[in-house]
Amino acid sequence: MKFFNIQQNKYIKLSGLFQIALLVCMITTSAFAFGDKYAGEFLKIGMGVREMSLGGAAVASPQAVAAVYWNPAFLVENSVLSGQFMHTEEFGGVLNLDYVSLAFPGHSGYAYGVSYFRLGVDDIPDTRSALIDDNGNGQLDSGERLDFGKIGKFGASENALLLAMARPINSKLCIGGNFKILSKSLGSTDAWGFGFNLSALYRLLPSLQVGAIVRDVTTTFLYYPDGDNEFILPSVQLGGVYTFAPSAIPIVFRPSAGLDMIFEGETNQSDLSLGFTSSGFRLGLEIQVKKFILLRAGRDNLGCMHVGFGLETMLGAIDYGLAMGGSYTELGQSHRVGITLHFVELGKSLKRYL
Template sequence: MLNRLYLLINKFTVSSGFLAGLIVVISLSPALALGDKYAGEFLKIGMGVREMSLGGSVVAAAQNASAVYWNPAALAAKPVLSGEFMHTEEFAGVLNLDYVALALPGSADWSYGFGFFRSGVDGIPDTRSALIDENGNGELDPGERLNFGKIGTFGASENALFFAMARPMNARLNIGGTIKTLYKSLGISNAWGVGFDLAAQFQLLPDLFLGAILRDVTTTFLYYPDGDNEFIAPSLQLGAAYSISPVFLPVIFRPSLGLDINLEGETNQSDLNLGFISAGVRLGLEMQVKEHIMLRIGRDNLGSTHVGFGLNTPIGSIDYGLAMGGSYAELGQSHRIGLTLHFAELGRYVKEYL
């Protein structure tokens, strides 16, 4: 499987038409657009507190271990050995998201990354065995009741394991790819799947970066033991990120833009539509005050507003994010906490001060 990913990455065409080529790949595959509508929805939530606070507009501005998901090509920037940890309570704590990722500098031209993501709802009441069914029809009829002593619980979770690798093609272009293994469970039912993503990051100007990631390149299939299958159609994310350093001000502004393109004909939550192609716009702005304080605001592809802040230290960063609700405001706010550690610096500090 690793050899397959290596071959996929090395087949990238290094030319000015690279992004156009990605668009053509999915535009020529309308049949694949008929994938199961929500099969891969949990992966669209995103990972990383900084990234989610910017509305996910980070395809061109992925950093450290979060690049494993957002744009594996960014790993080619030779990140320090670092780990990222995130815990999120979405919709007032109903849905829990957890993410762990690791970025490794690697050897020669290659860099690597690993990640694990879980989306889960736990403690769902199971009343199937609790019904005192006097009519024998399997329904709760008037006058019937539940035996609360027989109510159990079950959980539902969606999981993804990532392995990413990246390399520079020249001074301005990086490419990368990801293998992802998916596992879904609902009570005793479960499904497995494997997918591939391909990505690129291009430095157009000293402070302007472009990015692209083609997700589920070969279509990601999910297999159930009972023979049912789901599949996730290819989709494309494009991004741009710029850095502005005003003269005589101790701040840096980093606006970013993202565009999610899909072929599933979904128009209700899309900002742009052209036939069966639709697109959602992501916007983000990060303000760095001196070297340590980060303030963030973003708008995701569903129109929801996100805010957050971060505190940078030599050994890592602590981040907090808040989703304001937007399309799902009635479900409550979502709180996110993240921690990034640079292990080499952490080890040096431990040796120096302990």
């Protein structure tokens, strides 16, 4: 009875925590009306080749290393020191997306992770000082030209550092969160900001689990030197995954689904909208063949299709993903490559052969 009361009290505290988080979402949304719609857009792309190949329907089933972004509560499932590296060339190579993440094994009831994410466009031609402006009007008129020797280059990048922590509440429920430091740069202009995310993972059945994450719980602010600041309103992501394995064949099926809810008044690319709240659905399917071959397909919240495959070994995994359809049809397909390493097993293998 005492054990039951302790678990009940923990559940009540957790329920209160998420009620407070949702209340903060409502209050900040009402107070600011609408945030800067694209201030945090780069973070919505996601991290992890596997998770992106599933259309982002991964809030309830990320890899342990990718959980730092998708659902920090899932870090509790990690038992080894693991690292993940990803490189993506988005829209035919126009955008470069790089990501590295570490997940540490649990200690004293807590699990930890850290991720770094960069989205950038490099070597953009800067022609501002190259115009031979005979008319002095600052425009390229007929008969005028550019001095190619004076064309410079600059870059634009958006960066995020995520520090995550998680802990189990009981055998079915885990909670987690991350603290994120954001930076943006465009030429010589920089901006800095920080924010918080809270998440939970609940195992309804051995084969069914659900997850949730509240992003930018207290509203994330980006500060520019000139005082023209931006802010990112809270948003909510929900997800679920079901695992089943037919006894007649050595295949495991993992269908997953997700729902994104944002409060920015964006209705052009949403599946469902009500007032200033809009929602987008995510769907994914992972098929595991003989434990080490994985085939994936998904649909993200913007209606774009994703496919991919992975190879898993004791040392880690290699993943490939392809994004197509929707905006990728017009701007070019995106190719994604990722590597996951389990450092302990890798070290054992190196010692064996050295």
